[in-house]
Amino acid sequence: MPSMGFDMTEGKVSRWLKNIGDAVTRNETIGEIETEKATVDLTAPVDGVFAQILVQPGETVPVNTPIAVIAAQGEQVGAPAAAPTEKQKEAAPPTATETPSQELRDAAAPKPMQAQTAPATPSPSPNGERIKASPLAKNIARENGIDLSLLQGTGPNGRIIERDVKAFLQTGAPVMPSAPATKPAPVTPAVKPTPAAAPTQLVAGEQALSKMRQVIARRLLESKQNVPHYYLTMEIFMDEAMKLRAQLNAMAANDAEKLSVNDLIIAAVGRTLKNFPQVNAYFKGDKMEMHAHINVSVAVAVEDGLLTPVLHNADQKSLKQIAVETKDLAARARANKMKPEDLGPGTFSVSNLGMYGIDEFAAIINPPESSILAVGAVKKVPVVINDSIQVAQVMKVTLSADHRIVDGALGAQFLQALKKLLENPINLVLS
Amino acid sequence: MADLQITYRDALKEAMREALKRDNNVVIMGEEVGVWGGTYAVTRGLYDEFGGHRVIDTPIAEMGIVGVATGAAMGGMKPIAEIMTINFALVAIDQIVNNTAKIHSMFGGTMRAPVVIRTAAGWGQLAATHSQSFEAWFAHVPGLIVVMPSTPYDAKGLLTTALYSQNPVIFIEHSRLYGEKGAVPEGEFRVPFGVADVKRAGTDLTIITYSRMVHVALHAADELVKQGIEVQVVDLRSLRPLDWDTVLNSVRKTHRALVLTEDWMTYGVSAEIAARISRDAFDDLDAPVERLTQEEVPLPYAPNLEQLSFPDEARVVEKVKAMLA
Numbered sequence: 001m002p003s004m005g006f007d008m009t010e011g012k013v014s015r016w017l018k019n020i021g022d023a024v025t026r027n028e029t030i031g032e033i034e035t036e037k038a039t040v041d042l043t044a045p046v047d048g049v050f051a052q053i054l055v056q057p058g059e060t061v062p063v064n065t066p067i068a069v070i071a072a073q074g075e076q077v078g079a080p081a082a083a084p085t086e087k088q089k090e091a092a093p094p095t096a097t098e099t100p101s102q103e104l105r106d107a108a109a110p111k112p113m114q115a116q117t118a119p120a121t122p123s124p125s126p127n128g129e130r131i132k133a134s135p136l137a138k139n140i141a142r143e144n145g146i147d148l149s150l151l152q153g154t155g156p157n158g159r160i161i162e163r164d165v166k167a168f169l170q171t172g173a174p175v176m177p178s179a180p181a182t183k184p185a186p187v188t189p190a191v192k193p194t195p196a197a198a199p200t201q202l203v204a205g206e207q208a209l210s211k212m213r214q215v216i217a218r219r220l221l222e223s224k225q226n227v228p229h230y231y232l233t234m235e236i237f238m239d240e241a242m243k244l245r246a247q248l249n250a251m252a253a254n255d256a257e258k259l260s261v262n263d264l265i266i267a268a269v270g271r272t273l274k275n276f277p278q279v280n281a282y283f284k285g286d287k288m289e290m291h292a293h294i295n296v297s298v299a300v301a302v303e304d305g306l307l308t309p310v311l312h313n314a315d316q317k318s319l320k321q322i323a324v325e326t327k328d329l330a331a332r333a334r335a336n337k338m339k340p341e342d343l344g345p346g347t348f349s350v351s352n353l354g355m356y357g358i359d360e361f362a363a364i365i366n367p368p369e370s371s372i373l374a375v376g377a378v379k380k381v382p383v384v385i386n387d388s389i390q391v392a393q394v395m396k397v398t399l400s401a402d403h404r405i406v407d408g409a410l411g412a413q414f415l416q417a418l419k420k421l422l423e424n425p426i427n428l429v430l431s
Numbered sequence: 432m433a434d435l436q437i438t439y440r441d442a443l444k445e446a447m448r449e450a451l452k453r454d455n456n457v458v459i460m461g462e463e464v465g466v467w468g469g470t471y472a473v474t475r476g477l478y479d480e481f482g483g484h485r486v487i488d489t490p491i492a493e494m495g496i497v498g499v500a501t502g503a504a505m506g507g508m509k510p511i512a513e514i515m516t517i518n519f520a521l522v523a524i525d526q527i528v529n530n531t532a533k534i535h536s537m538f539g540g541t542m543r544a545p546v547v548i549r550t551a552a553g554w555g556q557l558a559a560t561h562s563q564s565f566e567a568w569f570a571h572v573p574g575l576i577v578v579m580p581s582t583p584y585d586a587k588g589l590l591t592t593a594l595y596s597q598n599p600v601i602f603i604e605h606s607r608l609y610g611e612k613g614a615v616p617e618g619e620f621r622v623p624f625g626v627a628d629v630k631r632a633g634t635d636l637t638i639i640t641y642s643r644m645v646h647v648a649l650h651a652a653d654e655l656v657k658q659g660i661e662v663q664v665v666d667l668r669s670l671r672p673l674d675w676d677t678v679l680n681s682v683r684k685t686h687r688a689l690v691l692t693e694d695w696m697t698y699g700v701s702a703e704i705a706a707r708i709s710r711d712a713f714d715d716l717d718a719p720v721e722r723l724t725q726e727e728v729p730l731p732y733a734p735n736l737e738q739l740s741f742p743d744e745a746r747v748v749e750k751v752k753a754m755l756a
Contacts, residue, residue: 134716136714136717155718161717
């Protein structure tokens with residue numbers, strides 16, 4: 001299972017495109033891998049014969065687990081080359097010149113423990129305290145989708161035990177201890193539509209979170225909780241940039257080469273970042289990590305979620321290249337057909353809601369990046385120029401930055417430079 | 432063949448008599464096992480029946496008894512070494528742990544020391560140095576098999592298995608069980624090592640125990656059933672190997688476990704059992720694993736204090752009710 005990104009720990013084989021015995025050539029697509037973020041093509045690392053499938057479609061395995069065998073022409077493939085799992089190691093009999101009799105072996109080597117079921121998710125109560133519940137009670141609660149914080153434990157020390165969960169399952173109401181409950185009454189029901197009636201009628205429907213949404217939830221919460229964000233907003237006059245865009249688009253050979261406003265911004269961001277290595281960096285605990293490349297993550301809305309495919313080396317690409325590649329990137333993201341390199345690593349994000357008429361907004365940093373630029377709509381507004389009121393095309397951008405490595409003044413200087421470049425856009429063509 | 436109602440003592444004697452008849456390599460050796468018939472009269476009559484070359488009186492020298500028996504076993508004999516009580520096994524513990532238990536491994540599998548060391552746990556105004564429960568000390572050691580039967584049936588069946596075993600066996604009897612009667616088949620039969628016995632089925636709580644405490648648990652269970660509580664009593668029978676499947680399956684059914692032992696709690700047999708249950712049946716537990724053991728004191732001589740030092744029926748009942756409260 002290849003790693004498709006620094007934060008990828010496991011992946012699912014969605015399907016194999018080759019049959020056993022098929023010849024494969026290097027870089028040929030042989031299957032599809034589903035990561036937490038996207039489905040990506042799996043390409044053959046070498047020429048050879050597709051000899052063995054070790055991981056079936058639908059199975060999820062950790063990164064670096066062998067998933068298939070490509071043999072050289074004519075090579076005989078034996079047993080799977082999979083490394084022994086921990087369990088297999090544990091179960092392996094001790095080596096000895098002569099094994100002792102069964103009864104002694106039983107005495108010496110207790111049977112490996114039963115496969116453990118996944119631990120119950122610790123459910124913090126609404127006020128954040130740890131909920132005391134027996135492992136069995138947690139187990140039953142998990143199987144039935146019951147939120148333990150709704151229950152009142154009647155076991156020792158207020159522990160929630162089996163009878164409490166079973167009573168809740170039967171009646172939909174907590175077992176009431178003799179003393180009145182001190183907990184505030186819960187407002188959100190947490191029971192799945194089970195045979196037991198839900199305690200209230202607030203819920204109209206439920207939907208399990210997709211893997212992507214779980215990732216979005218986890219990563220953005222992590223970011224907002226752990227990264228000290230601050231926000232800088234700046235107006236950028238876009239008349240010149242819009243003029244340039246119109247000129248270039250008039251010359252475009254085809255639709256793919258046509259520039260969007262966002263392409264201009266990506267180009268400007270890439271070129272500006274060259275002079276701001278500290279913005280193009282990750283905070284890494286006791287150090288900051290500056291990057292050799294400027295890879296711009298482009299936020300793309302997709303069905304039921306958001307992806308941030310990466311445009312590599314944005315500073316070095318021409319406007320035309322950027323126009324072509326970002327279109328391609330967005331199309332692949334929407335089609336759930338991202339390539340491994342599309343997944344990153346990004347070094348700076350751009351999120352644009354201008355097409356929805358949003359004036360300005362503040363975005364959440366996409367970790368481990370240090371900054372994200374939120375782009376609003378380009379609008380004609382009255383502005384004061386040389387003491388007279390004129391009409392100008394103005395766009396507001398908001399930089400969200402990680403204060404641990406990007407201080408306010410640095411962020412402001414970055415925006416100044418970006419503004420200067422977009423207001424003198426000929427430099428986008430020249431650089 | 433028909434079952435006989437015989438005592439635990441006679442059940443043991445029957446197993447040895449059958450072995451002495453069957454196999455000339457079987458000898459019994461120990462202090463006063465011959466002419467006197469054994470301190471607890473377990474070997475009474477065997478000296479007369481088989482003679483002094485098969486039932487051998489030894490000097491009072493436990494280290495020597497175990498050493499000679501281990502050497503004889505290595506040489507192909509099948510000795511039964513009787514250590515009068517487990518308290519005296521401490522004198523021989525170097526032989527047992529550093530020789531008997533390790534012969535097979537340290538000789539690269541070429542030698543065996545299939546000695547059966549019979550000894551008695553128990554108490555009854557024998558005072559602090561003669562009333563101890565050291566099963567955990569031996570069950571701790573890889574290379575030894577440790578069994579502790581609770582009934583005449585198990586006593587005979589386990590001792591027969593020990594007399595066929597190729598490994599050293601620490602066979603721990605209980606002085607207060609020798610007079611216990613029960614049904615035992617005539618003739619040879621075996622109870623395998625590492626197979627626990629559910630002595631009573633129940634649904635509300637599992638008591639895991641062995642030896643004399645099985646009887647305490649069964650009496651408590653009789654009392655508890657009157658109060659609507661059904662406990663399951665698992666008799667381990669052998670401590671090493673231990674039948675984890677039966678223990679864990681029982682706990683997975685009842686969701687509560689009480690380990691009841693006559694040894695001390697700290698680092699005792701109950702510690703190992705509680706640890707394993709907590710790990711391997713974690714998701715099935717509805718309450719912490721509890722233990723009821725001997726009080727952690729050198730056993731008093733005074734009978735009232737002595738009684739207070741051990742779990743009895745009333746205390747088991749009380750504990751079980753507390754666990755189900």
